[in-house]
Amino acid sequence: MGNGSTRAEDTARMDAPLSSVDQERFTSCWTQAQPAVARYIASLVPGFQEAEDALQNVAVVLLRKFAVYDPQQPFIGWALGIARYEVLNHRRGFARNRLLFTPDLAEQASEVYQELLPELDERHRALRECLAGVGERTAQVLRLRYQEALEPKDIATRIGMTSGAIRVMLNRVRGSLLGCIERRLALRGDGA
Amino acid sequence: MTLPRDLIDIYLDDQLDEQQAELLRDWLRADREHMREFLRRTSLHHALRSELQAAGACDRFLEEESIPGAPARPRSVRRHAIRPLSRAWQWRALGAALAAGLLLAIGLPQLIARHRDDGAIIAAGQAQVEREGALVTLHAGQALRDGDAITAERSASVTLHFQDGTDIVVEAGAQLTLITHGGSAGAAGSSGTSGSGKRLRLGSGRITAEVAKQPADRPLIITTSVAQATVVGTAFTLASVGGRTRLDVVHGLVRLNRTTGGDALVGAGEYAEAAADLAPVARKRDPSEIHGVPLTVGGPQHNQLLGPDGRRFVMKGAAVTLSPASPRGDAPPAAGPDAAALACTRAFTERGGQLDAMRAMGINTVRIAIGGAVAADARNGYRTAAEGYGGFAGYVQRLVAYAASARTRGMQVIFCYGGDDAWSNDEHWPLYQRLLGAVIAGLPEDGGVSFELIDGPEIADQDWVRCCTRSIAFIRSRGYHGPLIVDLNHYGNWWFAPMVDEVARTDQQLVFSLHYAKWVGWEHTAQLLAHGADHAVILGSIVRDVNGDVGEAEALAAAGAVAELVMRGLAVGAIATGWNRIEADAHPHPHGNRMTEDEGALRLGPWGTGFRDRFSGILPDWLDVPPAR
Numbered sequence: 001m002g003n004g005s006t007r008a009e010d011t012a013r014m015d016a017p018l019s020s021v022d023q024e025r026f027t028s029c030w031t032q033a034q035p036a037v038a039r040y041i042a043s044l045v046p047g048f049q050e051a052e053d054a055l056q057n058v059a060v061v062l063l064r065k066f067a068v069y070d071p072q073q074p075f076i077g078w079a080l081g082i083a084r085y086e087v088l089n090h091r092r093g094f095a096r097n098r099l100l101f102t103p104d105l106a107e108q109a110s111e112v113y114q115e116l117l118p119e120l121d122e123r124h125r126a127l128r129e130c131l132a133g134v135g136e137r138t139a140q141v142l143r144l145r146y147q148e149a150l151e152p153k154d155i156a157t158r159i160g161m162t163s164g165a166i167r168v169m170l171n172r173v174r175g176s177l178l179g180c181i182e183r184r185l186a187l188r189g190d191g192a
Numbered sequence: 193m194t195l196p197r198d199l200i201d202i203y204l205d206d207q208l209d210e211q212q213a214e215l216l217r218d219w220l221r222a223d224r225e226h227m228r229e230f231l232r233r234t235s236l237h238h239a240l241r242s243e244l245q246a247a248g249a250c251d252r253f254l255e256e257e258s259i260p261g262a263p264a265r266p267r268s269v270r271r272h273a274i275r276p277l278s279r280a281w282q283w284r285a286l287g288a289a290l291a292a293g294l295l296l297a298i299g300l301p302q303l304i305a306r307h308r309d310d311g312a313i314i315a316a317g318q319a320q321v322e323r324e325g326a327l328v329t330l331h332a333g334q335a336l337r338d339g340d341a342i343t344a345e346r347s348a349s350v351t352l353h354f355q356d357g358t359d360i361v362v363e364a365g366a367q368l369t370l371i372t373h374g375g376s377a378g379a380a381g382s383s384g385t386s387g388s389g390k391r392l393r394l395g396s397g398r399i400t401a402e403v404a405k406q407p408a409d410r411p412l413i414i415t416t417s418v419a420q421a422t423v424v425g426t427a428f429t430l431a432s433v434g435g436r437t438r439l440d441v442v443h444g445l446v447r448l449n450r451t452t453g454g455d456a457l458v459g460a461g462e463y464a465e466a467a468a469d470l471a472p473v474a475r476k477r478d479p480s481e482i483h484g485v486p487l488t489v490g491g492p493q494h495n496q497l498l499g500p501d502g503r504r505f506v507m508k509g510a511a512v513t514l515s516p517a518s519p520r521g522d523a524p525p526a527a528g529p530d531a532a533a534l535a536c537t538r539a540f541t542e543r544g545g546q547l548d549a550m551r552a553m554g555i556n557t558v559r560i561a562i563g564g565a566v567a568a569d570a571r572n573g574y575r576t577a578a579e580g581y582g583g584f585a586g587y588v589q590r591l592v593a594y595a596a597s598a599r600t601r602g603m604q605v606i607f608c609y610g611g612d613d614a615w616s617n618d619e620h621w622p623l624y625q626r627l628l629g630a631v632i633a634g635l636p637e638d639g640g641v642s643f644e645l646i647d648g649p650e651i652a653d654q655d656w657v658r659c660c661t662r663s664i665a666f667i668r669s670r671g672y673h674g675p676l677i678v679d680l681n682h683y684g685n686w687w688f689a690p691m692v693d694e695v696a697r698t699d700q701q702l703v704f705s706l707h708y709a710k711w712v713g714w715e716h717t718a719q720l721l722a723h724g725a726d727h728a729v730i731l732g733s734i735v736r737d738v739n740g741d742v743g744e745a746e747a748l749a750a751a752g753a754v755a756e757l758v759m760r761g762l763a764v765g766a767i768a769t770g771w772n773r774i775e776a777d778a779h780p781h782p783h784g785n786r787m788t789e790d791e792g793a794l795r796l797g798p799w800g801t802g803f804r805d806r807f808s809g810i811l812p813d814w815l816d817v818p819p820a821r
Contacts, residue, residue, distance in 0.1 A: 035242070042238035043231055046206045051238075100203060100213050105220055105227075112227045116235075123232065124239045129331055131243060147244040152205060171201045174236060181236070184331075 026066045029075040030059065037079050039120065040113050044087045044101050048149045058083045076117075080110050122188075123181050130180035138173050145170060195229060204237045311373030312336040312354045319343060319350040319362070341369045344397070349602035354390065357404035358412070364600045366397020374410060389413065398431035400602075403444075415451075419466040422447040428458075436467040448472045592634030595641060605641045607631060621659075625666060632670040643667060 038055050045051040061082055069078055084106045088099075101109060113120075134142065144155045145166075152170065153163040161169075199216045202208050208216065220226050318331045322341040330336070336352065344350045344362040352360045354373060362368050371391035389410030399414075403423050406412050412423040416432040419439075426444020431437065439448045440463045448464045449455040454471030456464045464472040595605045635641050645660055 038242070039235050039238045042241070043234040046204050046234070046237065048241060100208060100216060102217065105217060108220075108224070108227055109231065112224060113231055116228060116231055120232070120235050123235065124243075127236065127239050128243060129334075132331075132334070142240065143244055146240045149241075167201070167205060170205075171197075174201070174204075174233070174240075175197070177240075178233065178236060 022066060026063060030062065030079075033076045033079045034059075036076055036117060036120075037083050040080055040110070041083055041087060043109060043113070044084070044099070044106060054083075054087055058086050061086055077114060080114065084110050122185060126181040126184040127177060129184060130177050133180070134173070134177075138169070141166060141169055142173060195226075200230065200233050204234065311338075312352055312370060314350060314352060318345065320345070336370050336373070338370060338372045341367065341395075343367045349600070351602065354404075356406075358390070358406075359402045360392075361400040361602050363398040363400065363602065366399055367395035368397075368399055369393040369395065374412075391415075394430055394432045394437075396432055398429060400429045401426075403428075418451055418468060419472065420449045420451065422449070436465060436470075438465045439463060439472075591631060595635070599641070607641065607643050621662075628663075628666065629670050632667065632672045635672070643672065 034055075037058060038051070041054050041058065042048075042051045045054055058079070062079055065082065069075070088101070088103055088106055131142075140159070141155060144150045144158060145152070150158065152166040155161075155166045156163040196216060196219055199208070199212055199219075202212060203216060220230060313335050314330050318329060320343045321328050321330050321336070322343075323337065323339070330342075336342070342350065342352070342362060344364050344366050349364050349366075350362045352362065352368075352370075354360075360368070369392065371393060372388060374388060374390040389406055390412040392412070392414045394414055394416045401412075401414075401423070403412055403426055406423065414421045414423070414430060416430070416437045418432075418435060419437045421428075421430055421439055423444075423446050426441060426446055428439060428441045428444070428446050430439050437448075439446060439458055441458045441460055444460065446458050447455055448458055448466060450466040450470075450472055452468065454466075456472040456474045458464045458472075458474045462474045462476055464474050466472040595607070598605050645663055
């Protein structure tokens with residue numbers, strides 16, 4: 001592994017099976033980086049199924065390329081770079097064939113995302129606390145949307161509301177949760 | 193460029209078309225900070241997915257495994273053919289295994305521990321908790337442990353909820369220690385194994401409790417420095433101040449023992465006090481003497497709220513009119529601003545004791561009528577409408593202070609203003625904006641406040657809708673984004689559609705209150721609500737005895753109709769008001785009154801203008817209640 005190798009050498013390394021030590025190292029790196037990579041891909045690909053498929057592809061590519069990974073560089077940066085490439089490269093495979101991010105925006109997103117990582121972790125922790133205060137009905141819709149990955153129209157059918165009402169409800173909930181997260185972060189900031 | 197929330201929401205629903213995508217790209221390119229904000233929002237989307245997926249995995253695990261304390265359920269055995277996994281599924285399996293491993297290593301033991309030890313949690317508010325020698329801050333949803341010493345913040349109460357349904361409000365600044373929650377055995381009806389019930393120690397301050405029925409051999413016991421209250425199931429307030437303990441019982445029966453001897457059995461409507469030099473004696477509570485504050489008390493209604501799935505809530509509220517003319521039903525003050533200022537000061541500053549008394553009675557919501565009554569009441573001595581609508585120095589500040597005072601006692605606040613006075617009067621509208629704007633500017637930051645626009649029968653539909661619409665727009669323009677309660681009365685028809693559209697335009701959460709049940713055509717109403725269902729939250733309100741001519745049968749039919757709206761997803765709940773007036777009501781109902789004192793209604797004292805029995809509503813937990821600003 002390392003820099004300075006030729007493309008042919010890299011390809012040969014990639015084709016060779018990983019040693020058990022490298023496999024363990026990869027597992028360790030990937031376990032740490034996976035949540036952040038998943039979140040980054042979810043920002044580029046909003047559909048749950050597509051994002052999860054993309055994540056699987058990225059994991060396969062990372063494993064295959066791990067032999068040429070330079071351990072002097074942060075794994076997360078390397079993984080995000082590959083994730084960005086994979087998402088852009090496979091945009092045509094997405095069901096809706098639409099992708100908000102052009103290459104320049106995806107690159108900018110990757111840079112900003114890495115700056116934001118510590119804050120996003122904090123926000124995720126705050127979200128857990130905020131979710132504890134969500135009312136029963138809202139929780140039901142959140143479960144259907146985010147746990148069962150149902151589209152708003154399917155949720156609407158399930159609970160007898162219009163899809164528009166579900167979308168508005170979800171928008172409000174996300175807005176409320178964002179507000180709650182901000183308040184909690186501000187409180188922690190005050191207490192610091 | 194402002195934050196394109198709508199576009200981001202559409203993006204998260206994966207419904208962005210190319211034109212919208214281009215707009216969003218332009219916005220993202222315009223400023224690096226835009227990208228940061230975008231990533232914060234899209235990360236929330238993913239975080240929700242990962243949190244709820246993990247929660248789902250845990251729920252399934254807990255259902256499958258036999259967790260001590262969880263009800264036993266038969267386990268079905270399913271057999272599947274074993275097939276090799278595709279590569280993608282191998283990766284999913286690896287991911288799932290990693291996730292499961294992490295859950296098992298980190299999250300699941302905590303989750304199971306919490307499940308087993310789910311005796312009490314913070315249900316609302318936050319508290320400083322002394323735990324094993326360290327001071328920690330606990331928020332809503334976090335579990336309490338035996339031995340925790342809980343101190344409510346100085347300006348806000350904290351509510352504790354026990355697994356058996358018992359709720360205890362620790363008032364601002366009060367200190368309560370959870371000696372033991374009694375374990376799962378403390379739950380009503382359980383056979384129990386722990387051998388002791390809930391044990392609490394009130395260090396100082398006041399608590400209000402609504403206690404679920406406890407096993408007779410394991411009552412809830414609360415000690416103070418001088419006394420001990422033994423509770424089997426009731427609602428009461430216990431206060432410990434300066435070596436003196438006072439117990440006020442709303443319903444049920446509580447025994448108060450003085451540590452140094454002497455006890456009293458205190459029943460509904462009674463109180464007892466204990467101190468080193470005072471043995472407890474049960475005394476009938478006289479509303480006019482509570483806390484030494486002269487009081488005129490209306491009948492606080494315990495409104496039934498029918499929620500989704502037939503869940504019922506009981507709301508306990510009372511309406512107040514904070515008019516300077518209404519301190520205690522005294523003789524009206526002499527005309528003139530000085531006399532009015534004096535009366536106004538008394539009207540507000542002497543209400544703290546009244547709020548305490550209301551809280552002791554279990555009232556959790558105050559509905560404050562603003563504006564119109566002040567300006568319209570000749571006894572207030574205002575010389576001009578401008579004085580009545582906020583030109584009068586101190587009125588708004590006192591109004592806001594009163595609301596804050598109610599909030600510090602853990603009460604919800606509804607500011608209501610009637611359509612038959614100010615906001616539908618074009619001449620007064622500019623003045624009313626001043627009043628309303630000042631009130632909004634002074635709202636407490638913690639939410640718990642909502643606005644209600646009430647109709648008046650003399651207003652023509654179109655005028656009402658026009659004024660209501662401008663009022664909604666004005667309230668929003670001043671930064672209030674909390675729920676609005678808007679009455680739809682028997683005139684309810686498509687004239688209301690523009691108002692619904694205004695709500696849709698501004699995405700305000702709107703709570704429709706359906707009054708005057710008798711005249712509303714339900715199918716017609718369903719159509720109207722369906723029109724607004726994308727944009728509004730509907731809370732049906734049924735009044736039994738509007739103008740004395742809606743009887744029990746009509747009200748029950750209306751309740752059924754609203755329940756149907758709930759089931760059809762067109763409404764989120766229904767309030768039934770006016771069910772529970774008692775015989776002593778100043779306006780006895782020809783069909784009789786339903787609620788007895790045993791059920792929690794209070795016998796009326798003389799009505800004052802300052803405290804009236806009417807509609808009230810606390811927004812239930814399944815309604816999203818964003819903060820006031």
